[in-house]
Amino acid sequence: MKAIIQRAHDASVTVNGSTTGAIDHGLVVLxxxxxxxxxxxxxxxxxxxxxxxxxxxxxxxxxxxLKDVSGKVLSISQFTLYADTRKGRRPSYLHAAGPEQANVLYDYFNQQINAHEVDVETGEFGEMMQVQLTNSGPVTIILDSHEK
Structure with missing residues (x-):
């Protein structure tokens, strides 16, 4: 599992013209x-x-x-983090989990953030989304559960 985290002054996600999630201070997680x-x-x-x-x-x-500053999380599912671009010009997504498995783990991930008493807002799994953020710092960090 990979997460790109960006420290955000504010952020929001829109699906079909409607805002589905917004934070005023915290982290955007792809x-x-x-x-x-x-x-x-x-x-x-x-x-x-x-x-x-x-x-x-x-x-x-x-x-x-995040807990110290009472920050929130805007969580966005993004299968393209597992794009393989080694061959040709079109990325392969064979390493990305299928939608059923990915959605279950994405929901679990968000529930666990809430279990740590951190508010989490989300986009809509599998939908085309527009994400807007003001990156604070800028600070962007990559976390990978397979690189413990």
Missing amino acids: LGVTHEDTEADADYLVNKLVHLRIFDDENGKMNQS
Whole structure:
């Protein structure tokens, strides 16, 4: 399981002209699921995500976590994180989990964020989405449960 996380001043996601999720401070998470991923992979990423110290403290040092700053998460499912571009010009998505497996793990991932008492907003799984964010820093970090 891969997650691209971006520290956000604000962010929103729109589907078919309607906003389905918005945050005013926290993290935007683009989440990709591959075939061998399990709930343990989601648990690992969620634990990292909510405790990663990437928010500024009173001295301007990245020393506070999402929980410390009462931040929120805007979670977006993104199968393209498992694009294979080694051959040709059209990416292959064979490494991305199928929609049924990916949706179950995406929902579980979001439930686990909530279980850590962090509010999570989402897009709509499998839909074309427009994501807008103001990246704060900018801070962008890649988390991969297979690189523990």
